[in-house]
Amino acid sequence: MNQYHLDHLRELESESIFILREVAAQFENPVLMFSGGKDSILMVHLAQKAFFPAKIPFPLLHIDTGHNFPETIRFRDELVERTGARLIVGHVDDAIASGLVTEEKGFNASRNGLQTAVLLDSLEKGKFDAALGGARRDEEKARAKERFFSHRDEFGQWDPKNQRPELWNLFNGKKNMGEHFRVFPISNWTELDVWQYLAVENVPLPSLYFAHEREVFERDGTLLAVTPIIQRRENEVPKKMMVRCRTIGDMTCTGVWASKAQTTEDIISEVATTRMTERGGRTDDKRSETSMEDRKKTGYF
Amino acid sequence: MSNNSELLRFTTAGSVDDGKSTLIGRLLYDSKSIFQDQLEAVESATLRRGEEGVNLALLTDGLKSEREQGITIDVAYRYFSTPKRKFIIADTPGHIQYTRNMVTGASTANVALVLVDARNGIVEQTRRHAIIASLLQIPHLVFCINKMDLVDFDQVRYEEIKEELEGFAAKLNIKDVAFIPMSALNGDNVVERSLAMQWYGGSTLLYYLENVHIGSDYNLIDARFPVQHVIRPNTDEYHDYRGYAGRIAGGIFRKGDEVTLLPSGFKSKIAKIDTIDGELEEAFPPQSITILLENDLDLSRGDMIVRENNQPRVTQDLELMVCWFDAEKSLKAGGKYAIRHTTQEARCVIKEIRYKLDINSLHRNQEDLEINANDIARIFVRTTKPLFVDGYAKNRITGSVIIIDEGTNNTVGAGMVR
Structure with missing residues (x-):
C-alpha cells in the first residue's frame, strides 16, 4: 500500500460525503430520514463532515410510530441539541387519529406498514424533493439492487425494473414536478464497516445497542421486549436476560439478541463472528420472501 | 478484519449456465460471508421451487421477477471481506441484451472476472465480456477457466485455452491479464488450492484478489479538482469562509500549491485544505475535501482547479465511445440531450x-448506423459550453460523461472521451 491510498473506511467515507454534497447541489429541498438507529446516526455524522464548518443544510425527518423505545427518543433529542440540526417529526398517532391510516390488530400488530403513509405524507407536506436514507445494500436482497439516487414517481413508488443506470460517479437527479428521489449515501457500507467506523470516530450511540438486562419473551425464534404495546400469548412467558438491539426500529418488530457486548469493540467482534444477518431479528421482513421489495415499491424507506 | 484494509471493487458477468453464481456463492461461502438465516432462506426457497440442493443464484437474484425467471436482470452488489481487503462485487447479467448493466458494473471496477467454461473454451460471451472490460479500462482482467472438473483437470486443455485467450487479449487494451484454472463447484483454486491440479503453480482466485496491486489505479499525476459545492457558513465564527468542496479526480494537491482555475484561467494559491478533522498538508484521489484559496475569486460548481502546466482539454467538441441504454428511442445524429461531466451539466447535440462497434468481434460497422439499446458506437458531440476533459484512458473520472433524455429525464447513454 503506498502513501497515497485510503483504507476501506476512509474510501467509504469519502464516497458518502461526495453523495451528500451532490444532493445539496442537485436538489432544492432535501431532508435526511432519521430513525435513531446507528445507520442514521452515521448519516448525520457524515453530513456534518460533508458541510463543515457550515451546519447540515437540510432538516432531519423522524417518523415516530409512537412505539419507539424511550431511549431512542431521548437520544434523538440529545443529538439534535448537539448538532444544531433542525428536526421534523411525523407522528403515526396523528395519522391514526385523522384517519389517514388504520391501526393493525392482533398479536402481530405492527405500525411498521403505517410508517410508509406517514412518511409519504410528511415528504409531500414539506415539499421535499430528496429524502436521504441510511439503507445499505448488504441488509436485504431487494436493497442490494438499489441505486444511490433512486427515483420515485408522484405516488412515491419504486420501479425496480426501470432504474436509471449509475456509472462512475455521475448521478442523475433530474425529475418532474411532484416526483422525488430517495438517496442512499451509505449503500456500500456493511454492518461491520458501520461499527468499525463508529468506533474509530468515537460517535455517541444509544444505550440500546449495548448489552443490558431486559424482560423479554420469545416468538417464532425471535426475542421481543416485554412492553404494554405487544399482546402476549399465554405460552409466551417473560424472562430476564442480558440483551442488545442490532437494529433499532419499532418495539413491536425489533428483535433483541442475547449478548454480553458492553463496548463498541465487543460489538465489532460479535458482528464479525455472527452467523445471522442483522435484519434476521426483524419480523417485518419475514412476512414473505419479497416483503422488503413489496414495501419498497409502495414507498417504504 | 482490520481497520486499514483496502477496498477492491470487481465485476463479474455471466449468464445462466457458466457457473458465475456458483463462483460468487463459493467466494462468499468459503470466506464465511453468507449468514445462516440467508442460507436457510435460500434452502427453503429452493425446496419450494421443487429444486434440489441449494440454488446459490437465489442469493444474488433479489428481485421478484428475477427469481421468477431465474435470471439476473440488474446489477446486484455483494460484499465480503477477508483480513486483507474488503470486496465489493458488481454482479451483472452476461447476455448481450444486458450490455448496459455490464457497462454499469464495469465503470467503477478495479478487476474484471471473465468466466470461461473449460469444455467450450472461448465463446462469443467470453469475447464480449473481455471487450467491455477493455473499453471501460478496467485495469486488471482475470480469465477464470472454470469447470476444470469436467475436463478431468487436464493441464493440456487449460494451456490450450490460455494460449487462445492470450492471442485474443493481445488485441485488447488491458494492462494486466491473469489466468486461473478452477472448479467453482468443488472449490478448486477459488479459496483453497486445488489438490487435483498440482501442475498449476499460480495463485488461487482469492489470493489474487487479496494481493493484486491496485495502488496505481487512480491517476496521481494530473491534478484535477472539480468544484462540487461551495461552502459558506455565514456565521460569526466563519464570517469570510469560502470553501470549495469536492472529491479529487486526479493528482495530488498540496497546501501552498499554485493553481489555475477553469474556465476563468485566473491563478491563485491553495491557502488551506480543510476537513472537520483538521487541516491536511496534501490530498489525493478519491478524497473528499474542501479547498480554500488565497484570494477571493469567482468559482462555483462545475468549475475546476488544476495546475498551470498540466491542464485538461477545454472544449465543446467531444469524440466519444458511447454505450446506448434507451430501449424506446435510438441514438440519432442531430438529437439534443443533457450531458453531465464531473460536476458540470450542459446540453449537447449529436x-x-x-461507426457502430460489434462487441463480439471489435468490427467497426459504418453501414448500419442505427444505434439501439445496448449498442456501442463512436460519436461526435458538441456541447453548449466548454467541458474540461481528459481522455478516458488517462482518467476515468474526467474522461466520462452520461447523456440524459430531456423529455424523460432518464440516463440514456454513457460516454468515454477519446
Missing part, C-alpha cells in the same frame, strides 16, 4: 455517428 453531430455525427462514425
